[in-house]
Structures are given as structure tokens and as C-alpha cells.
Amino acid sequence: MSITTRSKRRSRWLPRSLLTRNIVLLVALVALTQACSFAVLLHFVQRPRIDRAAIIFADYVKTLDGVLAAMPPDQGRAAAARLGAQTAAPEPDGVKAQRSLPRLFGTWQRDVFLRALQHHLPPDMPVRWQTGNGGDGERLWIRVHVAGAPSWIALPMTEDAQASGITTTLILSVGLALLAALTGYLIQLHINRPLKDLARAARHVSAGEAPVVLPTDGPTEIAQVSGAFNQMTEALQQAEATRALMLAGVSHDIRTPLTKLRLAMAMAIPRGADDTFVASAESYLDHIDTILQQFMDYAGSGEREPPQQGDLNALIGQLAADFAGLGHEFELSLGEVPGFAYRPVSLMRLLMNLMHNAIAYGRTGLAVRTWTEGDTACVAVCDRGSGIDAAEMEKLKTPFSRGTNARTHSGGTGLGLAIVERIARLHGGSLQFRAREGGGLEALVTLPLNRHSS
Structure with missing residues (x-):
């Protein structure tokens, strides 16, 4: 089995959330600490205490046995009767112990006490522990000598041989573990809050919105990450300003000579000259202007345009x-779509590009459908063409990618669908392509209804 496979199997069992992982780790550490403390308590505190209690109890039993053995037979038997003596051995303990942690500890403590007590008593004085039925309690039976004959008597138990205080100890341990887990949860929430703010700010930046300056007054590690993010967003703002300035300069520096070229051609070519040549030259100039505009559209894509409340169906109509x-x-099938905030110019450019592609590559069966799914508005631009399938259209979302039939449509730059996807992502939506039922292609754009209005 490869290391990657083992790693995937391990990660499958781990919680996904860092908060949950840390809480689980903290609870496990607290539980391990409690277990170790409990083991130390049993071995170095409770066991010596039980051994001392067994020694004292053994001395008491041997003294009692000596007194009963030294008494006259009648007096000895009378004294033993007052202690509840019986000649028959007590029945074995047939009561099934309940399964619980305090009961388990009590059983362990009883067994340790019985072994220590038997060790300090003579071999002819066996001991038995009997759990009573119907609330009779627990009794310790010891065989003593009364008038030269063995008798079994039940003696009261010392507290050291029972699980005294264990329930309180366990409850206290569980309470401390819960308190530690709650404290860790609150600490982790405090640590996770700036991480959530960072993730939210990163999503805003990726959507083309104005970057948010994050506070840097938290823990050192979080403050360093927030500071680095602020530096990155500042660099992005500077790059955006430089790009806007460069685009403005390119637009001016290229379109100005194009305008002068149009004017020079109009003045240089006499009226009645070759109309084919004039039309071809004009077409080339229009082509250059279209390419320039597509580059400008892709570079801009509407980030600076503020969202406005509008009617999607009205825009499509x-x-x-x-x-x-x-x-x-275009056959329109417009469902009920509530008004929501969007960038009108950018969204118009998105729809125009998709509808133009449907005309250029599909030609027939042109249609536009709208509907809502939960908090999402859906727009589908459809055609019945067979030139490009959905898989190839997905690849065309990459900038400067052109389809296999692009030679018959030489007026583009391969940026049309890239512009559409960029505008969709700017609105928090997505662009997908899928085969249309009955043949053809369907370009599906999803837009959240409450992204900018909330």
C-alpha cells in the first residue's frame, strides 16, 4: 500500500475542521492525563492505604479468633452466636455485578483488600466476600475457631476496602475534562475568527471586490498572515491602477492613429475609386478596433462598475x-426571476457574447430561458447547432482559445467566453456548457440573487 493511500485513509477518519481537530486532540490529552493520574493514584496512594487497612483488620481478626478460642466452650459459642456465626460455609457470591466504572473500581479495591488480608491471616482462616440480595449489602465472612470447631462469622467492613469517594472523584475528573474542552473551544474560536475574516476577504478579492484591510492586533502568527494579506491587496491595488493607466494609454495611442488613418484614406482615395478595396480597408480597420475592444473588455470586465438593482428578464428582452x-x-422562455443587484453593463456584455456565439456557431433554434433555483438565478442561451460540443466549449473558456471551426469566424481573439466567465465569477456565479435536449448546445449562467444585496 502506498504512502499516499495510507495518508488518504487516515485523513478520511480525521475531522475536516481545524476547530474540531483541536478540540478532539485536547479532549484526548485531558483523558490521557486523567487516566495516568488515576493509575498513579491507584498504585501509589490507594494500594498502600488498602494494605495498611488489611494489616490492621488482620490483627483485629486474629485477636478476635484468639479470644473466642480461649473462652469456655459455652461462652465462646454464645459470643459467636451474637456475631451471627454459622458452621456452614457461606454460599458463593452469585449476584452479577453491574457494569460501571465505580463498580469496577470497587471490585478491584475489594480484591486487593482480600488478597492482602489473606496474606496476613493464618492459612486456616480463609475469607470470603458475599454480595447480599435485596439490599442486604456486602459482607466479609471469616472462619474463626470457637470451642475447637471452625465457625464462619460476618464482620463489618472498613471504608478503605470499599470504593468510598470514587464516584465523586470520577465526576470531578469528567467535570475538569469538560471544562478543559470548553476552554479549548473558546480559545480556538478566538483563533479561528481572524482566519475566517481572512478567508472572507480573500473571496471578496477573488470576486473583484474592493479588498478589506485586516486588523493586525491579534496573535503574532495571525498578525503576520494578516499583514502579508494586506501587503498583497495593496500590491494588487497598485497593479490595478497601473493596468488601468496602461489600458487608457493603449486605447488612446492605438485608436488615435486608427482615426487618423480612416481620415487619411477618405481624403486620399478619390470618389469613385475601387469600392472593393475601400470596403476591405474599412473591414481591416474595424477588425483592429474590434480586437482592441475585446482586449479592453477582458482586462476590465466591469470590476469598477457598481452593482445596481435590476430586472434580468427585462435586460434579456x-x-x-x-x-x-x-x-x-430568439425564442424567449422567461420564468419568474426577482430583481437583484448586478452590474448592468457587464451583464449585458455577458449575454451579448453568449447570444452572438449562438448566432455565429448555432445559427438555428436560438432561445433564451430563465428560472430560479433556491437563491440562484439561472440563464440558459441555447441553439441547435452541431459545430462545437459542450466539452470543447469548456476548453474555450481559457483566454485566447479558439474552436476547430474558428477559421470561418476570424473576427475574434479567443477572449469572448473568457470574458463571459470572468463576468460570471465577478457576480459570484459560474458558466457551464451542456448538451441541449433534442440536440444543440446550452450555455448556462448561474447568478446568486442576494450576493450584493445582503
Whole structure:
């Protein structure tokens, strides 16, 4: 068996939460400490105490035996009768002991006492322990000599031979273990709180939201992590500002000569010249402008646009009407979607890209469906095309990836679906592709309804 397999099997039994792991570890350590303390108590405190009690009790029994043996027969038998003596040996203990920790400790303590007591008594004075029925209690039977004949008498037991105080000790031990576990739980909660804040701030940053400055006044290790996170977010802000400045410069520096080139072509080419050449040149300029705009869209993707409360179905209806004006009819099946906060320009760009892809690659069976699942709004842009399957479309979410039929659509840069996924993630949602029932493809976008409104 490989090390990785063994590691996976071990981790399968471990709690997933760090809080639970630490509490389990703390409880296990407390339990081990209590067990060790209990063993030390039994061996070095309780056992010597029981041995001393057995020696004293043995001396008492031997004295009693000597007195009964020295008395006249009639007086000896009368004294033994007053002690409840009987000539027959007591019946063996047939009462089944209850299974409990205090009872187990009492049995151990009784056995130690009986062995020590038998060790200090003569061989002809055996002892027996009998557990009474019906609440008679426990009795210790010892064989003594009365008028030259053996008799069994029941003697009162010393407290050292019974499990006195063990229940209180066990309850106290369990209480201390629970107190230690509760203390560890509170400490772990205090440690976990900044970790949860860090995870929440990281999710906000990954979603494109403004980074949150974390406090650095906690424990040293947590403060170091929070400080490193704050440095990272500050560096990201600086990089974002540099990128915005660079994009603005690129847009200005490229679009300005493009505009001048259009103007120079209009002035240089005489009226009535080759219209094919003019149209081709204009097409190339439009192509350059489209590529530039796609790069700008991917780099921006709407992080700076504030969310606004809006109607998703109304936005889809508006886009469908615009595409209908261009000769592309989308069948709409719009379910009940409550208003929620989203970035309108970014979401419009997302829907336009998906609807444009459906037109370009699907051509037929164009449709848009909306519905809700719990706290999530779902939008599906569908077509009946057969050019690209769902698995290949998933790969096209990578920037600059283009499909096998991209040669027939040379106006793109391979950023369209990457822009769509980036906008979906910016809203806390996702983009998936799946085969459409009856043939074709379905692009599914899920958006949380309460992400920005809460």
C-alpha cells in the first residue's frame, strides 16, 4: 500500500475542521492525563492505604479468633452466636455485578483488600466476600475457631476496602475534562475568527471586490498572515491602477492613429475609386478596433462598475429585441426571476457574447430561458447547432482559445467566453456548457440573487 493511500485513509477518519481537530486532540490529552493520574493514584496512594487497612483488620481478626478460642466452650459459642456465626460455609457470591466504572473500581479495591488480608491471616482462616440480595449489602465472612470447631462469622467492613469517594472523584475528573474542552473551544474560536475574516476577504478579492484591510492586533502568527494579506491587496491595488493607466494609454495611442488613418484614406482615395478595396480597408480597420475592444473588455470586465438593482428578464428582452432588429430571432422562455443587484453593463456584455456565439456557431433554434433555483438565478442561451460540443466549449473558456471551426469566424481573439466567465465569477456565479435536449448546445449562467444585496 502506498504512502499516499495510507495518508488518504487516515485523513478520511480525521475531522475536516481545524476547530474540531483541536478540540478532539485536547479532549484526548485531558483523558490521557486523567487516566495516568488515576493509575498513579491507584498504585501509589490507594494500594498502600488498602494494605495498611488489611494489616490492621488482620490483627483485629486474629485477636478476635484468639479470644473466642480461649473462652469456655459455652461462652465462646454464645459470643459467636451474637456475631451471627454459622458452621456452614457461606454460599458463593452469585449476584452479577453491574457494569460501571465505580463498580469496577470497587471490585478491584475489594480484591486487593482480600488478597492482602489473606496474606496476613493464618492459612486456616480463609475469607470470603458475599454480595447480599435485596439490599442486604456486602459482607466479609471469616472462619474463626470457637470451642475447637471452625465457625464462619460476618464482620463489618472498613471504608478503605470499599470504593468510598470514587464516584465523586470520577465526576470531578469528567467535570475538569469538560471544562478543559470548553476552554479549548473558546480559545480556538478566538483563533479561528481572524482566519475566517481572512478567508472572507480573500473571496471578496477573488470576486473583484474592493479588498478589506485586516486588523493586525491579534496573535503574532495571525498578525503576520494578516499583514502579508494586506501587503498583497495593496500590491494588487497598485497593479490595478497601473493596468488601468496602461489600458487608457493603449486605447488612446492605438485608436488615435486608427482615426487618423480612416481620415487619411477618405481624403486620399478619390470618389469613385475601387469600392472593393475601400470596403476591405474599412473591414481591416474595424477588425483592429474590434480586437482592441475585446482586449479592453477582458482586462476590465466591469470590476469598477457598481452593482445596481435590476430586472434580468427585462435586460434579456431588450437584447432579444435588438438582435431581432438585425434578423436574429430568439425564442424567449422567461420564468419568474426577482430583481437583484448586478452590474448592468457587464451583464449585458455577458449575454451579448453568449447570444452572438449562438448566432455565429448555432445559427438555428436560438432561445433564451430563465428560472430560479433556491437563491440562484439561472440563464440558459441555447441553439441547435452541431459545430462545437459542450466539452470543447469548456476548453474555450481559457483566454485566447479558439474552436476547430474558428477559421470561418476570424473576427475574434479567443477572449469572448473568457470574458463571459470572468463576468460570471465577478457576480459570484459560474458558466457551464451542456448538451441541449433534442440536440444543440446550452450555455448556462448561474447568478446568486442576494450576493450584493445582503
